[in-house]
Amino acid sequence: MPVVVRNTPRTDLAVVDALGAAGTATVHEAQGRTGLLHHRLRPIYTPARVAGNALTCTVAPGDNWTLHVAVEQAQPGDLLVVTPTSPCDDGYLGDLLAESLRAHGVRGLVIDAGVRDVQTLTEMGFPVWAKTISAQGTVKETPGDCQVPIVIAGVHVRPGDVIVADDDGVVCVRREDAGAVLASAQEREANETSKRARLAAGELGLDIYSMRERLAEKGLRYVDFPEGS
Amino acid sequence: MPVVVRNTPRTDLAVVDALGAAGTATVHEAQGRTGLLHHRLRPIYTPARVAGNALTCTVAPGDNWTLHVAVEQAQPGDLLVVTPTSPCDDGYLGDLLAESLRAHGVRGLVIDAGVRDVQTLTEMGFPVWAKTISAQGTVKETPGDCQVPIVIAGVHVRPGDVIVADDDGVVCVRREDAGAVLASAQEREANETSKRARLAAGELGLDIYSMRERLAEKGLRYVDFPEGS
Amino acid sequence: MPVVVRNTPRTDLAVVDALGAAGTATVHEAQGRTGLLHHRLRPIYTPARVAGNALTCTVAPGDNWTLHVAVEQAQPGDLLVVTPTSPCDDGYLGDLLAESLRAHGVRGLVIDAGVRDVQTLTEMGFPVWAKTISAQGTVKETPGDCQVPIVIAGVHVRPGDVIVADDDGVVCVRREDAGAVLASAQEREANETSKRARLAAGELGLDIYSMRERLAEKGLRYVDFPEGS
Amino acid sequence: MPVVVRNTPRTDLAVVDALGAAGTATVHEAQGRTGLLHHRLRPIYTPARVAGNALTCTVAPGDNWTLHVAVEQAQPGDLLVVTPTSPCDDGYLGDLLAESLRAHGVRGLVIDAGVRDVQTLTEMGFPVWAKTISAQGTVKETPGDCQVPIVIAGVHVRPGDVIVADDDGVVCVRREDAGAVLASAQEREANETSKRARLAAGELGLDIYSMRERLAEKGLRYVDFPEGS
Amino acid sequence: MPVVVRNTPRTDLAVVDALGAAGTATVHEAQGRTGLLHHRLRPIYTPARVAGNALTCTVAPGDNWTLHVAVEQAQPGDLLVVTPTSPCDDGYLGDLLAESLRAHGVRGLVIDAGVRDVQTLTEMGFPVWAKTISAQGTVKETPGDCQVPIVIAGVHVRPGDVIVADDDGVVCVRREDAGAVLASAQEREANETSKRARLAAGELGLDIYSMRERLAEKGLRYVDFPEGS
């Protein structure tokens, strides 16, 4: 039987926003290369960047009824995260639902299915990461669950986990790990700035990262053309 | 043996243009969620929107000869609709053919295969919905049919049926249904305008569409966290 | 054992640049419709156009160590060409490596795998043709080969072969053929300019290319509607 | 609104059975290489071969309700042909429905979606051509149409058209063409028998089909190694 | 840092075996159509059927080192369940590892990647559900986790959850639900036996399941040919 869970926990929006500023790739590295949703989820327009508290729901194939239920559970700073119960490419969200989500403070949508009205969504600046774009409409016959743990695009997401999404894709940070991941991400960013300057000046990563000895141990040989051709 | 059918019927361009203004998603809904081409067909640039009378042809895999035959049959307001006789990703259309099509009044191309010269096509503003982009050239050895009923991307399209294409995809309206579908589409648009204002003001779809009772009948329960987690 | 080949041949940059000006589709035609990489390789932003000497390397799945080795072998005018030893979609290149490549004169990247930091790469104007975009990071445990002949996306590429890439895709010209292919490409371009003017004026390809007789031999018949419907 | 069409025409089973004996590839050739369903439809077990009158229906994604409606319309010699209204991989048919179909004389199933209980279906000898195998169940909320013209896997199929399916795939013959296609198919088979004997004896197709002159006209050259390497 | 969790809970093998006897499709239905792994996982030979306690691990792309770690954690009745940290098709398991797994009581393998030595695995009767078959070998450089919760093919699986796999695919039952799901599955099986007999006797599902009234409410109409064609 379908269920809606109320009063789920959320992550502090200050942390959420700081993770969003770090971006998907940095956050993914900062938590040990975990939590990345499958790259089949792409933004419908670029550039796009957002972070929010996961507002989760499941939907039946070809049936977007649960999205209306989700709007009622929304709080400002949420990001709607939707997974179908079996693979489906239909257009679950259009501009009316986006208008309704925005009115309740929802910052965007991550869905492992399709969306439509993408020109209007682009004009509205409502960011969406989706598997595809399809004008195919949906019915309202079979409600799914709202604010329960879900698996989307290979990742386990619970209500109030942090979702960071940008042009590189979508990553999930568990709400209990958000603070530590943020600290690690900011440390990485600081470190990258200095590295970037050295690389731009022509220094080799082979030297900066002291790779030469280990490469030799792995057997890397240098030969002259045409020997290796 | 390949055949070209002359003097095929067409739909009144006033109706065609009004359907184009409604857009793919609205037209698709207005005719009962039918007629949508598979969403693998995507515009080569966005935003893009066009409607036209289907000028149909079939092509052999890797062979674009029929496109030259199709130009001769074109009339202003046509949209070229091309399906290969077996799946193929080659680049059937380049900028020269686009120039020729435009000179004969053709408004764009829908093809379940590839195209090339996309930078020039974009600069020309010649809209194309295609399965892929590929520089792979084609030969001229095997003519196909022109202005016959075809199946493209899962939809049966006849010469003079109306094709509406935009950033959401491509839909076909049968020429005998065009007037009724247009009326229905315009009714939907009027209805959506008022709904959109209410949703933007924060009203819930659950209330606007009176969904609560039916959801309860389907067994939807509300519980408090952590019970549902 | 992994190997780096030094002092590999390169093609004269004047020829490289002229091939780049001709573009992928024209070069592909000019060398007899050969050398085109599979169209799954797409630019991460458009418009994009570049040509360069192939700086080749292979990488293990999920391991970008070899890219650091490749930087050391780079010369101005090179284009990095990377193929994984088994299919992989991970994000092999980020903005730091791009900065390093650019510092050594590398003009862009062609990779049959994923990249990340695409917003920064776009802002930098560092062109990339890739199979996908993915934030998934990589390790540095298994070095591959650098400046050896490779197969990428269906094409055999050797160090110093010319790579031309634009919005239509990527094509490889063998270094010993570069001059002849350039001559042929420039001849095609001259010929297309006059054809384009005639087509824009409404002349039919059927007449310009004298296709009618051959179409009749192939059995093409013209009938009137409704006979062929 | 969903519709069931009663008293649709059917093709004489003697013709149907003879087309089935010829097989998919021969029938496809005999009608000019048309009518072949996309090869993503594969038999769930091999060898399998069947022919029947198309008993058509459409189904909503994730909803197999219409299949129960179809059983009521079945006549001995029918083959159930099912297409979803948007792409779906769910398991629409299981062993109970197969039992019911068989009890009403249906010879098998062609579906552009998934099926389940395949071990039992195999033991029953109930042949199925499907896009995939999936245990994912379906609901019964949205009825589709039954015995209307449909498009399945790229082909327009009407009730009573002949469907021939074997290990090579599935082909549709229009009911008005069935007799002529059968005659052509049987002629091809007779011709192939003699050709096969000559080829088995070592005669070259180049000679049997007199290809040498035309190949030379196309520019085919013979050279000696290593010139062409 | 990679981790191995020892002394994880397991489900009683009597329950495991009874769920295995019910099969994937029945178990999937019995737990409310949840827990089904994506159907891209297919058995390497058929018929195949197995159930076991999930022995979970993650693997780096192109790196099967963790499988050797998993063998040490195996107990009789386990089923090895493996997910790569990014999508990979390499052949992670060959006959030697299968021999080792079998020696420690492991009943089979479910992997969202590739395997090799499939002829030997078939002769051994060691059942495998995999995404693909590939001879591509792997390295041993980057260990993953063993006996931790994982997501595989869209489903969250914990050590000791029950995995049921057969020709229809793979389903996961949470260990705390195993008893209740078994009871429900056995009830379904009893019910299906009687239904199957009635359907085989020609009774219509429309009548057995009392569907006619609800279909009429949904608007289903019966018309006579040619009206609906």
Next chain:
Amino acid sequence: MPVVVRNTPRTDLAVVDALGAAGTATVHEAQGRTGLLHHRLRPIYTPARVAGNALTCTVAPGDNWTLHVAVEQAQPGDLLVVTPTSPCDDGYLGDLLAESLRAHGVRGLVIDAGVRDVQTLTEMGFPVWAKTISAQGTVKETPGDCQVPIVIAGVHVRPGDVIVADDDGVVCVRREDAGAVLASAQEREANETSKRARLAAGELGLDIYSMRERLAEKGLRYVDFPEGS
């Protein structure tokens, strides 16, 4: 212009046959995990195993003319290796061509496209590795090349290179490396036999391969449940 190269070198059939006995996975490992064709090429029936000298050709999309040319170049012990000039799934080979190939000593076919008549090919025992099965026929308008170096499924293959194919896939061994690869493969096989016995007796790979210390260096930790859950 299309070309046929005569008198190409071949590898000694004793070496070819011994490599075939070793099988794809072993040969692939023995030459340093190189030369494996993409795993999309699958046998049309299993079990299947063959090795032969590559008899190479290219074919235009939807055009199998070159296969007739290839038959004339065949020698006993050859294996026909065919790649299309752009991706194509059509059924290039049927039973008549297989009969002709067999009459000239060709042992089987590897093709990065489709084949048909698979039931007859199976009955004949003519092994084929293909991308797909499709009844779609082809034309004879555009000849390709025969006995030239080609790229097929990601691998560079020259006439007379050794092709080994079995249920695990297809691998290519360069003709100049065949002897050395064979020696290495046979050494691997001898080594595997003893390892297999130890693993079957329950010894752990962790101990046989002395992996524990290196795993610890990589940071692998053992913890007790529920700590790691």
